[in-house]
Amino acid sequence: MSDRILYVFTLTARKRRKPNPRYDGVLRTHRFYAEYYFLLADEDPAKPVLSEPAKPLIAFPAKYDAVLYSFAELVGGEEVYRRTVYLPSTKSNYVKRVIGFRNEVDFKRHLLFTLVASTLKKQEKLNTLQYIVANLNPIFVNILANIAIDRYRELSGYSARPYYILRVGRALKVLYWLDRGEA
Secondary structure, three states: OOOOOOEEEEEEEEEOOOOOOOOOOHHHHEEEEEEEEEOOOOOOOOHHHHOOOOOOOEEEEOOOHHHHHHHHHHOOOEEEEEEEEEEOOOOEEEEEEEEEEOOHHHHHHHHHHHHHHOOOOOHHHHHHHHHHHHOOOHHHHHHHHHHHHHHHHHOOOOOOHHHHHHHHHHHHHHHOOOOOOOO
């Protein structure tokens, strides 16, 4: 296992087209996106996240931010940076955490968990999902994560790109019957 951080995960708030009345605070006018970055040799883990021109390896809409951070720690991620981001348009703020992964399998496991969690409608299924993804065969995890990353690259410039990426998460959800009412 490598001693340095190779991959980075963070959540970034992006402005919605129009406010969503079902939410208060930041979520009313912004939506969280999961962003994953690959680090070059001896690169500071906070650098790609804080510098504006840096492009993520993959980015898509995400839900359940607290669960995503706790699962990152469960699979071997560690918090390497934290800052409060102020959003002047709403006069509100949120805490932006940067989670680093030292291992590619842990990184892809977290990516797959985030993809599936972002498609779930009920939060009650998250514990089952955590157990399933934490115990998946690493080869299967690698295949599914690579499909999502390849789709992200192929569909660059296409406005519906995030929804084609989330189909990988839906496929795993259907495979393990997480969309059933009684599961």
